[in-house]
Amino acid sequence: MLEIKNLHASVDGREILRGIDLVIRPGEVHAIMGPNGSGKSTLANIIAGRPGYEATAGEVLFDGKSLLELAPEERAREGLFLAFQYPVEIPGVNNLYFLKAAVNAVRKHRGEEELDALDFLEKVQQRAGLVKMDESFLKRPVNEGFSGGEKKRNEILQMTVLEPKLAVLDETDSGLDIDALKVVADGVNALRSPERAFLVITHYQRLLDHIVPDVVHVMVDGVIVRSGGPQLALELEEQGYSLYGRAEGESRRAQA
Amino acid sequence: MSAETESLERLADGGYAYGFVTDVEQDTVPPGLNEDVVRLISAKKEEPQWLLDWRLEAFRAWQQMPVPDWANVHYPPIDYQAISYYAAPKKSIGEGPASLEDIDPEIKKTYDRLGIPLVEQEFLAGVAVDAVFDSVSVATSYRGKLAEQGIIFCSFSEAVREHPELVRQYLGTVVPTRDNYYAALNSAVFSDGSFVYIPKGVRCPMELSTYFRINAKNTGQFERTLIVADAGAYVSYLEGCTAPMRDENQLHAAVVELVAMDDATIKYSTVQNWYPGDKDGKGGIYNFVTKRGLCKGARSKISWTQVETGSAITWKYPSCVLRGDDSVGEFYSVALTRDCMQADTGTKMIHMGKNTRSTIVSKGISAGRSQNAYRGLVRILPGADGARNYSQCDSLLMGDQCGAHTFPYVEVQNPSAQVEHEATTSKVSDDQIFYLQTRGISAEDAVSLIVNGFCKEVFKELPMEFAVEAQKLLELKLEGSVG
Numbered sequence A: 001m002l003e004i005k006n007l008h009a010s011v012d013g014r015e016i017l018r019g020i021d022l023v024i025r026p027g028e029v030h031a032i033m034g035p036n037g038s039g040k041s042t043l044a045n046i047i048a049g050r051p052g053y054e055a056t057a058g059e060v061l062f063d064g065k066s067l068l069e070l071a072p073e074e075r076a077r078e079g080l081f082l083a084f085q086y087p088v089e090i091p092g093v094n095n096l097y098f099l100k101a102a103v104n105a106v107r108k109h110r111g112e113e114e115l116d117a118l119d120f121l122e123k124v125q126q127r128a129g130l131v132k133m134d135e136s137f138l139k140r141p142v143n144e145g146f147s148g149g150e151k152k153r154n155e156i157l158q159m160t161v162l163e164p165k166l167a168v169l170d171e172t173d174s175g176l177d178i179d180a181l182k183v184v185a186d187g188v189n190a191l192r193s194p195e196r197a198f199l200v201i202t203h204y205q206r207l208l209d210h211i212v213p214d215v216v217h218v219m220v221d222g223v224i225v226r227s228g229g230p231q232l233a234l235e236l237e238e239q240g241y242s243l244y245g246r247a248e249g250e251s252r253r254a255q256a
Numbered sequence B: 001m002s003a004e005t006e007s008l009e010r011l012a013d014g015g016y017a018y019g020f021v022t023d024v025e026q027d028t029v030p031p032g033l034n035e036d037v038v039r040l041i042s043a044k045k046e047e048p049q050w051l052l053d054w055r056l057e058a059f060r061a062w063q064q065m066p067v068p069d070w071a072n073v074h075y076p077p078i079d080y081q082a083i084s085y086y087a088a089p090k091k092s093i094g095e096g097p098a099s100l101e102d103i104d105p106e107i108k109k110t111y112d113r114l115g116i117p118l119v120e121q122e123f124l125a126g127v128a129v130d131a132v133f134d135s136v137s138v139a140t141s142y143r144g145k146l147a148e149q150g151i152i153f154c155s156f157s158e159a160v161r162e163h164p165e166l167v168r169q170y171l172g173t174v175v176p177t178r179d180n181y182y183a184a185l186n187s188a189v190f191s192d193g194s195f196v197y198i199p200k201g202v203r204c205p206m207e208l209s210t211y212f213r214i215n216a217k218n219t220g221q222f223e224r225t226l227i228v229a230d231a232g233a234y235v236s237y238l239e240g241c242t243a244p245m246r247d248e249n250q251l252h253a254a255v256v257e258l259v260a261m262d263d264a265t266i267k268y269s270t271v272q273n274w275y276p277g278d279k280d281g282k283g284g285i286y287n288f289v290t291k292r293g294l295c296k297g298a299r300s301k302i303s304w305t306q307v308e309t310g311s312a313i314t315w316k317y318p319s320c321v322l323r324g325d326d327s328v329g330e331f332y333s334v335a336l337t338r339d340c341m342q343a344d345t346g347t348k349m350i351h352m353g354k355n356t357r358s359t360i361v362s363k364g365i366s367a368g369r370s371q372n373a374y375r376g377l378v379r380i381l382p383g384a385d386g387a388r389n390y391s392q393c394d395s396l397l398m399g400d401q402c403g404a405h406t407f408p409y410v411e412v413q414n415p416s417a418q419v420e421h422e423a424t425t426s427k428v429s430d431d432q433i434f435y436l437q438t439r440g441i442s443a444e445d446a447v448s449l450i451v452n453g454f455c456k457e458v459f460k461e462l463p464m465e466f467a468v469e470a471q472k473l474l475e476l477k478l479e480g481s482v483g
Helices: A040-048 A072-077 A095-109 A117-130 A148-162 A178-191 A231-239 B003-012 B035-044 B049-064 B105-113 B143-147 B156-162 B164-170 B181-189 B430-437 B443-459 B464-479
Strands: A002-011 A014-024 A029-033 A053-062 A080-083 A090-094 A166-170 A197-202 A215-220 A223-228 B026-028 B087-089 B127-133 B136-140 B152-155 B194-198 B207-213 B224-229 B234-242 B249-252 B255-260 B265-272 B284-295 B301-308 B313-316 B319-322 B328-337 B342-351 B357-366 B371-380 B388-397 B403-412 B418-427
Touching: A002 A040, A014 A040, A014 A053, A014 A223, A029 A040, A029 A231, A040 A053, A040 A072, A040 A080, A040 A166, A040 A197, A072 A080, A072 A095, A072 B430, A080 A148, A090 A095, A090 B430, A090 B443, A095 A117, A095 A148, A095 B443, A117 A148, A117 A178, A148 A178, A166 A178, A215 A231, A223 A231, B035 B049, B035 B181, B049 B181, B127 B152, B143 B152, B152 B156, B156 B164, B156 B194, B156 B224, B164 B194, B164 B224, B181 B255, B181 B284, B194 B207, B194 B234, B224 B234, B224 B265, B255 B265, B255 B301, B265 B284, B265 B464, B284 B301, B284 B328, B301 B313, B301 B342, B301 B443, B301 B464, B319 B328, B319 B357, B328 B342, B328 B371, B328 B443, B328 B464, B342 B357, B357 B371, B357 B403, B357 B443, B371 B388, B388 B403, B388 B443, B403 B418, B430 B443, B443 B464
Parallel strands: A029 A197, A029 A215, A080 A166, A166 A197, B127 B207, B194 B224, B207 B234, B224 B255, B234 B265, B249 B284, B255 B284, B265 B301, B284 B313, B284 B319, B301 B328, B313 B342, B319 B342, B328 B357, B342 B371, B357 B388, B371 B403, B388 B418
Antiparallel strands: A002 A014, A002 A053, A215 A223, B026 B087, B127 B136, B152 B194
16 A cells, blocks of 8 residues: 655755655554654655655655655545644634535545535534544634644544545654543544554554554664564563664654 | 745736626716816716715815825825726716616626626525616616615615705715815715615615726726615625726725614625736726714614725725714724735724724735735724723735735723724744645645635625625635636
8 A cells, every 4th residue: 555665855955764665555554663853754744745855765655656746635635644743723714614625625536526514514523422522623723722632633533534545643642641542542443444554653652552553663763673563662662762773862863 | 836835826827807898888078187077077967056066175175185195005196187087888878777677788798797696686686786887877776675665775876866865964974075085086076886775773674785897998986885774774785896907007986984873783895806907016906995984873883894805006994983872883804915916904993982892803814925904093082981992903924025014003082991902913834734735625725725714703794695705706816716
């Protein structure tokens, strides 16, 4: 489903990713762990197409199509979703209206009819229940005045409504208490299916107690230094990243 | 190139969908302005002596007045001798507004292209329209139905003929002839416009609207609108405006006067889309307008809502004089400027009566190289015990070559008054656009979603059908696509 070959990427002319290779098949959950500044978020942003993040070599294929040539919205319409580390506020735009615009943009791309307003509302209400989000949030402007945890929950709500083929979660667990963390994990687990894949980027192992990955990768200084099963995350929790030449929390490059 | 810059580039390329010219035979007065021209206009309209005298007094006053230079707008001096002050489609001369069947097919076609129905119940059932083409009103719909309730809705010229006592009683009582330079000019040469009278206790059953179209070349449009809501009456009124694309600047200097008696409510909404000139600032309408409402009676209410998306220069301050005790004034405004457009717009809330309240919500959106200023005055006079005002002025910047300015003036002469003012300035950020893009929404749609969110508090004040129209118009302006 996602195939990354020898990907190099720069931000403001500085090379952050220095040859990433990664293959994610349908149904799989991959976790990427690594110290601050290792390039984890840069990878997420390159996949989603954030302006200012430049792939300098290599390729990223999504269902065989070259992602790097597509505009961010085209990637989304192809079934890619990025849950933001820092979700953005859109004042005055009703959350439900925004979700509807997003869903219909994707449906239009697939040649499907726009969803009936009532069916759509029912679906969103059901998903809001899943992420334990009060329905009043649907009527509020997107992320405006939301707490950190509410914003992250809103990301997961969007994911469950948009039902992407591949969801990339960029440090969605950061700053969450244990209850909110479970809500995020429940959202992901509810969507897990043989057709869908996840790339979970995290600094800590604790999220992986609730979302059990198939593969764990360790990223240091812009390269994947080790890959393994779920037990790798536990090892990292005990030993830190020092084995890989970096101490926990040490940051040579500012994390983008 | 960032997503924002790209959408803005498309925006800058945007066309103007209403820029066509209608080919009709016109009766036009040669350019130039003197007392004889004023007399000629008055004679063409077969006006009574008192009105001619009123015009002449205004003209003499205008000649003595200096051109106002305090607004944050820049343009070369206007040659008032180069403008024609009267243009009318030939077929309508002397007959007053035609019946709907008798309208020149070319003019009917024009309004069809503009999406304005002159045929009753064909499109927007429940909206009565007075169509003003250059200097004259060409049609007014639903007159019969409104007359059943004693409501008068007709062209200004017709009102002078049919209801001279009402016109004489109220004309110039809210905006005196000497009020300001452009109001004085309008008073001297005004050609047509709409007149509305809602009798005591009557709630007008439909939206009333006037659609202003400038067609003729080198012509100014100077319309005059007067709306009187008698005790306990209610009316909602909307005006729309467009003009052909021409390289020369054209002057539009209108005056609107509103009078609300005890317990009456007037809601006045404007969707202004005059030709703004091309992207280098060539051509476009100079929109120098005086709009003022008098809350004459106790508990009366006047609410202005404006969506300003056109004109090369906009200079207008729809205002409320809150004379009646417990009267309420409101001003909700969205002003979008792009390319080289200049807007200096806002309101004046003059609190005279006790416990008078006013609300001001202004949303300015600047793009391209445009300049957008909010200018507002809140004046609390000594007798206005317990007066309250709330003002909110928000500016949204798109790109880095435009300007947003806020000039709030507050004069409080009564210690019991409460006046609040909030102002914000924000940018459409690349982060916001990218966020929406990652949800499948195009950069262009993202910008319009963000802008519509920004304007929401104002749009919700518009009558339903027009809120949708205004939103679409804004999207058109933002997308730069031709509708």
